[in-house]
Amino acid sequence: MQLTVEFSGGAELLFGNVKQHRVTLPDRGDGDSVWTMEGLLPWLRDNLLKERPELFMQGDTVRPGILVLVNDADWELLGQLSYKLQPDDTVVFISTLHGG
Amino acid sequence: MCSIEEGDLADLRAREEAQHLKAQALSDTGPTLCQKCRSAPAVLLLRVNDIYCRDCFVAAFTHKFRSTLGKSRLLRPDEPALVAFSGGVASSVLARLVSDGASQTDSKRLRLRPGLLMVDESAVVPEQDVKEVERLAGTYRVPVYRAKLEAVMGDSGAPVVERVNCKLKEESTGDDGGTESSQAPPEAASCDSVSSEAAVLPDEARLAELRAQLQQLWSAAGSGTAREQLLERLRSELLARAALQLGIRLLLLADTETRLAVSLLSGLAGGRGAHAHQQTALADRRHGERLLVLRPLRELSSKQVALFAHHCRVQYVPGVGPDTMAPASASIGRATEEFVLGLQASFPATVSTVYRTGTKLSAVGAMTEDCALCRLPLDTSGGAASALQATRFSQMVSSSGPDRFQYDQHSADTAAGHSRATVLPPAAGNGSCGTDTPRCVESGGACCGGGGERCGSAQTVSRKPSREELLERLCYGCQLVVKDMKEVDNIPSFVTEEVAVRTRRENMRKEIQDFLIEDS
Numbered sequence: 001m002q003l004t005v006e007f008s009g010g011a012e013l014l015f016g017n018v019k020q021h022r023v024t025l026p027d028r029g030d031g032d033s034v035w036t037m038e039g040l041l042p043w044l045r046d047n048l049l050k051e052r053p054e055l056f057m058q059g060d061t062v063r064p065g066i067l068v069l070v071n072d073a074d075w076e077l078l079g080q081l082s083y084k085l086q087p088d089d090t091v092v093f094i095s096t097l098h099g100g
Numbered sequence: 101m102c103s104i105e106e107g108d109l110a111d112l113r114a115r116e117e118a119q120h121l122k123a124q125a126l127s128d129t130g131p132t133l134c135q136k137c138r139s140a141p142a143v144l145l146l147r148v149n150d151i152y153c154r155d156c157f158v159a160a161f162t163h164k165f166r167s168t169l170g171k172s173r174l175l176r177p178d179e180p181a182l183v184a185f186s187g188g189v190a191s192s193v194l195a196r197l198v199s200d201g202a203s204q205t206d207s208k209r210l211r212l213r214p215g216l217l218m219v220d221e222s223a224v225v226p227e228q229d230v231k232e233v234e235r236l237a238g239t240y241r242v243p244v245y246r247a248k249l250e251a252v253m254g255d256s257g258a259p260v261v262e263r264v265n266c267k268l269k270e271e272s273t274g275d276d277g278g279t280e281s282s283q284a285p286p287e288a289a290s291c292d293s294v295s296s297e298a299a300v301l302p303d304e305a306r307l308a309e310l311r312a313q314l315q316q317l318w319s320a321a322g323s324g325t326a327r328e329q330l331l332e333r334l335r336s337e338l339l340a341r342a343a344l345q346l347g348i349r350l351l352l353l354a355d356t357e358t359r360l361a362v363s364l365l366s367g368l369a370g371g372r373g374a375h376a377h378q379q380t381a382l383a384d385r386r387h388g389e390r391l392l393v394l395r396p397l398r399e400l401s402s403k404q405v406a407l408f409a410h411h412c413r414v415q416y417v418p419g420v421g422p423d424t425m426a427p428a429s430a431s432i433g434r435a436t437e438e439f440v441l442g443l444q445a446s447f448p449a450t451v452s453t454v455y456r457t458g459t460k461l462s463a464v465g466a467m468t469e470d471c472a473l474c475r476l477p478l479d480t481s482g483g484a485a486s487a488l489q490a491t492r493f494s495q496m497v498s499s500s501g502p503d504r505f506q507y508d509q510h511s512a513d514t515a516a517g518h519s520r521a522t523v524l525p526p527a528a529g530n531g532s533c534g535t536d537t538p539r540c541v542e543s544g545g546a547c548c549g550g551g552g553e554r555c556g557s558a559q560t561v562s563r564k565p566s567r568e569e570l571l572e573r574l575c576y577g578c579q580l581v582v583k584d585m586k587e588v589d590n591i592p593s594f595v596t597e598e599v600a601v602r603t604r605r606e607n608m609r610k611e612i613q614d615f616l617i618e619d620s
Contacts (some may be wrong), residue, residue, distance in 0.1 A: 013393030064445040067406055073143040096402040098437055
């Protein structure tokens with residue numbers, strides 16, 4: 001499944017200072033091809049993140065102060081971690097933390 | 101519409117409704133509708149119960165900004181205003197709101213003539229992309245000014261700011277001169293003040309010297325917190341001086357509600373409780389009548405600001421600073437931010453509660469003098485039985501150890517300090533123990549004889565105040581910043597000048613004490 005992932009507000013500094021990433025999520029081995037945000041976050045951390053994972057994630061969700069938008073809509077409206085990603089979704093992470 | 105106090109019952113009901121809406125949003129297969137227009141799909145959730153579509157959000161956001169400014173009743177029609185512009189998300193959004201508002205043609209036009217003021221902090225924050233900030237500033241089609249942070253180290257009368265010619269600005273005058281010509285640049289209005297073009301900035305050599313001085317001061321600052329605080333104070337002084345130089349009375353800062361809540365709490369932790377009110381107020385009047393500092397984004401959270409930037413495609417550079425990518429333990433400010441945002445994640449009313457509490461605080465008792473560094477009232481006049489004296493006492497005991505500490509010594513000191521404070525009203529802030537430092541006898545005597553506080557500026561430069569003299573003129577929060585410094589030789593001259601003037605005044609008052617008739 002292909003997705004566009006964007007980082008801004010300073011979050012891009014953790015991802016090699018690249019704002020936009022086109023990512024292809026691998027199929028999960030057990031025939032279950034559904035990806036949720038809960039699965040995406042650790043995947044991004046393990047595959048895309050360049051440094052300081054603690055500045056991106058806290059527990060199993062994003063660090064407080066980082067906004068998440070899926071197709072421009074607040075993920076809080078979409079069920080946050082339980083949202084099921086669709087092909088070609090755009091997921092945006094915006095850091096509102098002072099100093100990025 | 102924008103009422104502050106809402107009944108608990110209303111809150112409770114709103115929360116229930118929000119829960120219901122949220123549940124509905126999750127259960128429905130179709131998109132949730134905007135709560136306001138009920139026609140467009142909702143894209144964002146603010147606070148507990150506000151589910152908006154993009155257009156309604158942008159309208160509400162703009163309205164909040166305009167009403168914050170309007171409610172203040174502080175603006176004069178068509179007054180020039182400077183927006184402090186760092187290129188970060190909040191100041192870019194503020195620049196967009198102000199410049200869009202001012203270029204509207206209908207009756208809703210924001211009656212301000214904006215300019216942007218950017219601060220080049222590359223001397224202490226090498227990561228800052230000054231060129232990019234300048235480019236962004238140029239996209240707003242308003243006059244752009246630039247001030248270098250090191251200029252604040254120079255003499256207080258020296259010019260600090262210059263106009264930047266942005267390429268885009270020139271293009272825009274060629275393309276659509278119509279909108280541009282209706283917007284006279286701010287300095288045209290300030291004909292009675294010094295024209296910015298006439299002022300000559302210090303030359304390169306002097307600036308390099310000041311830059312080195314600033315960098316030394318920076319490396320002398322003991323901790324991340326001290327640096328953060330120092331930068332904030334120097335920046336605030338520079339912005340104020342730049343606005344004064346340009347003859348512009350209004351300075352707009354892009355402090356968001358979230359930012360203010362964080363700085364309120366970190367201010368309290370950093371010993372600035374007496375200034376909590378000024379730090380969160382809409383209008384900051386520390387510079388008197390000549391300059392009014394406004395915070396028009398103070399009722400908008402950083403989430404709203406970031407979402408506005410995202411939905412309205414406002415370009416910005418992530419605000420890099422000394423604390424970029426720093427762990428929470430880097431400074432008090434950073435730790436407080438982590439704490440507040442962490443709470444906010446589970447209790448969405450945290451930020452607004454903290455911020456609103458801050459606006460209700462005020463300092464008790466009249467404070468006559470201002471701090472030489474931050475220009476806020478001096479809060480060190482607590483008297484003999486204050487918390488400040490207790491802190492000093494315990495510091496003295498801890499630093500001297502059980503063997504060398506003499507109780508009589510301390511009580512004599514405080515008594516002396518206290519009696520001095522009652523005898524000398526202007527020096528009432530100095531009830532500190534052990535501040536019996538040598539005064540500038542020869543130079544002080546000579547210049548105080550002249551009668552005015554500006555008489556001996558040459559002597560001021562020649563002699564720097566000692567650490568004790570300096571601390572005496574600083575508020576408690578600033579004292580903590582300076583105390584951490586390894587050496588105080590590079591304190592900016594606006595501070596040392598102020599200290600010298602105050603010291604001379606106090607000496608003079610002491611000399612003529614017997615001749616003064618005081619109200620009893």
